[in-house]
Amino acid sequence: MTTVDRPAAPSTERSERLFAEAQEVIPGGVNSPVRACRAVGTTPLFIERGEGAYVFDADGNRYIDYVLSWGPLVAGHAHPKVVAALSGALRRGSSFGAPTALETELAHAVRAAVPSMELVRFVNSGTEATMSALRLARAYTGREVIVKLEGGYHGHSDGLLAKAGSGPLTLGAPDSPGVPAAVAATTVTVPFNDLAALETVLRSYAVATFILEPVPANMGVVPPAPGYLAGVRELTQRYGALLILDEVMTGFRTAYGGAQALYDVRPDLTCLGKIIGGGLPVGAYGGRREIMAMISPSGAVYQAGTLSGNPLAMTAGLATLALLREPGAYERLESLSARLEQGLREAAQTAGVPATVTRVGSLLTLFFTPGPVTDYATARGADTVRFAAFYRAMRAGGVYLPPSQFEALFVSLAHTEGDIERTLDVARAALA
Numbered sequence: 001m002t003t004v005d006r007p008a009a010p011s012t013e014r015s016e017r018l019f020a021e022a023q024e025v026i027p028g029g030v031n032s033p034v035r036a037c038r039a040v041g042t043t044p045l046f047i048e049r050g051e052g053a054y055v056f057d058a059d060g061n062r063y064i065d066y067v068l069s070w071g072p073l074v075a076g077h078a079h080p081k082v083v084a085a086l087s088g089a090l091r092r093g094s095s096f097g098a099p100t101a102l103e104t105e106l107a108h109a110v111r112a113a114v115p116s117m118e119l120v121r122f123v124n125s126g127t128e129a130t131m132s133a134l135r136l137a138r139a140y141t142g143r144e145v146i147v148k149l150e151g152g153y154h155g156h157s158d159g160l161l162a163k164a165g166s167g168p169l170t171l172g173a174p175d176s177p178g179v180p181a182a183v184a185a186t187t188v189t190v191p192f193n194d195l196a197a198l199e200t201v202l203r204s205y206a207v208a209t210f211i212l213e214p215v216p217a218n219m220g221v222v223p224p225a226p227g228y229l230a231g232v233r234e235l236t237q238r239y240g241a242l243l244i245l246d247e248v249m250t251g252f253r254t255a256y257g258g259a260q261a262l263y264d265v266r267p268d269l270t271c272l273g274k275i276i277g278g279g280l281p282v283g284a285y286g287g288r289r290e291i292m293a294m295i296s297p298s299g300a301v302y303q304a305g306t307l308s309g310n311p312l313a314m315t316a317g318l319a320t321l322a323l324l325r326e327p328g329a330y331e332r333l334e335s336l337s338a339r340l341e342q343g344l345r346e347a348a349q350t351a352g353v354p355a356t357v358t359r360v361g362s363l364l365t366l367f368f369t370p371g372p373v374t375d376y377a378t379a380r381g382a383d384t385v386r387f388a389a390f391y392r393a394m395r396a397g398g399v400y401l402p403p404s405q406f407e408a409l410f411v412s413l414a415h416t417e418g419d420i421e422r423t424l425d426v427a428r429a430a431l432a
């Protein structure tokens, strides 16, 4: 076993002070809950800047970053080409609320990568993309019930914050105060990798759409079983429900064409976010022309946005996609991520810690469970107390992980082999 000289954990005094100040004016001190680090029993680092694969906190500590703004920064922080493109765009004006050629250019780039997206509408977040796609699916099918996965996350709109009661045939109950029971009752959940449960629901309700992440990454990363996605496509078609693939996480990450390219499945609608905005706020939804043509103003389904398609976000997205089209980009993401996967697995084995490492491309989770992890129920079997201790030890050692057992680690083009080896050294010490 390698031992690393582990200096005392770096001081995070300024982050703690900034967090206390933030709590005076922001609920819980954060603008998105997971960031508060409650699940890992600590308080957040306040980040001052990012550079490549690293973030620097308010106390000046440097961390190898596997959060990458929760995925968008596949080229790393402040990539010089993205910064240069953005500086130019900013000088020309940050938003017009009128069409620009940049929107058409990014839509073309998206469609070239994801051919099922025959028409593309840009919005400002993944939440907006999924919420709008659901409205469209209901309008197109004339049906109201939507099906989602247990443990599937698609943003925080009312209908998607619903949990099934005691099984797939129970209509949803609100998952948050403030969600109307009537809205939650139009959502049904099914377990991942279970075609029989899906068919039961499709047979029992007039289902507008099944929305899922092709590789769920919000219960930790859980790869689809062979044939599952093909089965989902066949069943939804047979029962007249639309298939929405939420590729907010997997889009341009598991492959340039997303998970639908990797697993060869063609959805009716696709949702994107994160990478297509290169770190600026963007989402998109798109799909079959006849369905998308129902969106206002070409059709009657209303959806709009003051800042939608704004030139800064379009520019950052275009620059980031250009970096992903450079030869060898995905090979590099794959080899770095495979090394991290293998190293973490070996480190856990050596330490005698029961663990399962799941990975698809540069999305990866170290689950503290002997596994296998195939759905939400098995993911939830992971030891979150052990994860919390691991998270804190990694952070003290200079490695910044997503602060929850049920999130994915993201690898970027900016990470080096040296960063991965350093991460594994810290992990070996943390697991021991």
Ligand code: PMP
Pocket (backbone or CB within 6 Å): 070, 124, 125, 126, 127, 128, 130, 153, 154, 155, 156, 213, 218, 246, 247, 248, 249, 273, 274, 283
């Ligand atoms: N869909 C998926 C698969 C996501 O992972 C997320 C957020 N991580 C969303 C939708 C919501 O996106 P946003 O946070 O941009 O609203």
